Amino acid sequence: MNARWLKFAWLNTLRNRRRSTVTAGIAALGTAAILLAGGFALFTYQGLAQISARTTGHLIVARPAQFERDEDTPLQFGLDDVATVRARLLADPDVRHVLPRVEFTGLISNGDKSTVMMAAGIDPDAEFAVKGPFLKVSAGDVLQGKEHGKVMLGEGLARSLKATPGSGLTLLASTTEGALNALDVTVQGVFSTGVPDLDKRLVYTDVATAQKLIVTTRVSSLGVFLRSMEATDPARLRIAAAMPELAVQTWLDQATFYRSVKALYNRIFGALGLIIGVIVVFVVTNAMAMAIIERTREIGTLRAMGTLPGQLTRSFALEGMVLGGAGALLGAALALAVSVALLVFPVEMPPPPGRSNGYPLQVVMDPALYAATLAAMVALSMLASAWVARRTVNRPVVDALAHV
Incomplete structure (x- = not known):
């Protein structure tokens, strides 16, 4: 049964391929942006942590x-x-x-x-x-x-x-x-x-x-x-x-610069991820809203044949999952390609404020970051699709069949 509904969702997304392609493409760009920004932040954290630990020691022992x-x-x-x-x-x-x-x-x-x-x-x-x-x-x-x-x-x-x-x-x-x-x-x-x-x-x-x-x-x-x-x-x-x-401190206790940079980057990239997530939600919501309006009479016919509103809502949520999942996977592949390219073709960043040496631009390919981002994109797409579908699938059957 689940495989059948998933197949229906896939076929429904192919009804308007241009719209589905644009929606998946925006989701892909959003996913890639989040992964690249997050990977760059992780690279910065790891580099600063290594510098701090090598400067003071992983532990500092003193009176x-x-x-x-x-x-x-x-x-x-x-x-x-x-x-x-x-x-x-x-x-x-x-x-x-x-x-x-x-x-x-x-x-x-x-x-x-x-x-x-x-x-x-x-x-x-x-x-x-x-x-x-x-x-x-x-x-x-x-x-x-x-x-x-x-x-x-x-x-x-x-x-x-x-x-x-x-x-x-x-x-x-x-x-x-x-x-x-x-x-x-x-x-x-x-x-x-x-x-x-x-x-x-x-x-x-x-x-x-x-x-x-x-x-x-x-x-x-x-x-x-x-x-x-x-x-x-x-x-x-x-x-x-x-x-x-004796007293024992860790490198983190004395790494004031590391803590400041991490707090700043967490706020910057957290806000960036939130903005991109909102954009993806609105794009998926718009695409699904247009699809639902076009298929209102079809929804009324399915309701008249005994299909439950919950089943229809699940079907539209699966369509959102297909769109968001396809876009997220494409974005992850794009982020991986860019990360590997930066290793093969190094790019030198200019010196940050207060420093005289530049550093190589690299992006960490962290499995946990990829898994969390893909899961978030798919979940947001499903929730947006289910939310926009809920009103139409609960519409009286007569009204749905009379929709023009």
């Missing part, structure tokens, strides 16, 4: 006060006995790397000019291996773990100080006791994070050099890098339970 209060002196709330804490963290099966970080501020000078810096002492060998393509070295080389007294400068800072690889500079910062200390260093390389405002202040050096400058053996925090993003929450729970004296 609770490090996250809750401002320090009066450098590393006031820093971690002691770092080697023991690292060993305990590395015992977790999901942990791949544990990278120490010493964060401090101060001045950097070339002898003629001094400027404010935001500096970070890192473990160079592991840090730059983990960061991968998210740190672009534009001159010189990256820091080496066995070499001390070397720094890497952001492009804007290097340009301000007229520094090149091999140049000598002086770092000035407050020690843990509040005194001022200075240390001569050599420029190893120049890099870009893609954020010009950050490149004007950022300095990388090794942990030993940073600790020597501020006279301490502490580190600010430990960045924990896991085998995958999905392991973040389970690992956080295990580590927090194993080390209750």
Whole structure:
């Protein structure tokens, strides 16, 4: 019985092929637009999430006060006995790397000019291996773990100080006791994070050099890098339970930019999807309304032969399903083709606001997004068809037969 009604619905859509083609085509374009916009948003979320996780670590381990209060002196709330804490963290099966970080501020000078810096002492060998393509070295080389007294400068800072690889500079910062200390260093390389405002202040050096400058053996925090993003929450729970004296945050807790962009895109693409959905509903409603008006006498004849209003409503809903389903499938195929084409023929996007580097335009082909969009399109088409048919199929048989 269901197959017979579906066949009737299919044949009825072929009565006016031009109208059905236009309706299915608009539904296809709407579906493709939603899938491409949603896929682009997912690509953006995934890229920003990876950048955030590679910058701070999937997890950040520190003393609770490090996250809750401002320090009066450098590393006031820093971690002691770092080697023991690292060993305990590395015992977790999901942990791949544990990278120490010493964060401090101060001045950097070339002898003629001094400027404010935001500096970070890192473990160079592991840090730059983990960061991968998210740190672009534009001159010189990256820091080496066995070499001390070397720094890497952001492009804007290097340009301000007229520094090149091999140049000598002086770092000035407050020690843990509040005194001022200075240390001569050599420029190893120049890099870009893609954020010009950050490149004007950022300095990388090794942990030993940073600790020597501020006279301490502490580190600010430990960045924990896991085998995958999905392991973040389970690992956080295990580590927090194993080390209750320390605080454990995830990359998401510190990814302010990621959260802001996601909230903005969710609103933009949510509104876009709603508008496209309304357009598709109106197009299907208009097509079905015209079909129903043309077939009013036919409806009256079927009613006179004993066909129930519910059966007729179901028939028109199936016609809407055929139109919406055909359009949705065609739109999904179009979106897939465009997504694959962007992988084969890369398109470079311009730099977003506040950044200096462009990025490749890609669209994520997410099965859940495709399934939800297709289901929504089919459901909206069926509901629109049933809604517009309900009045005519419940019309008195005599009135329907007399319709001109």
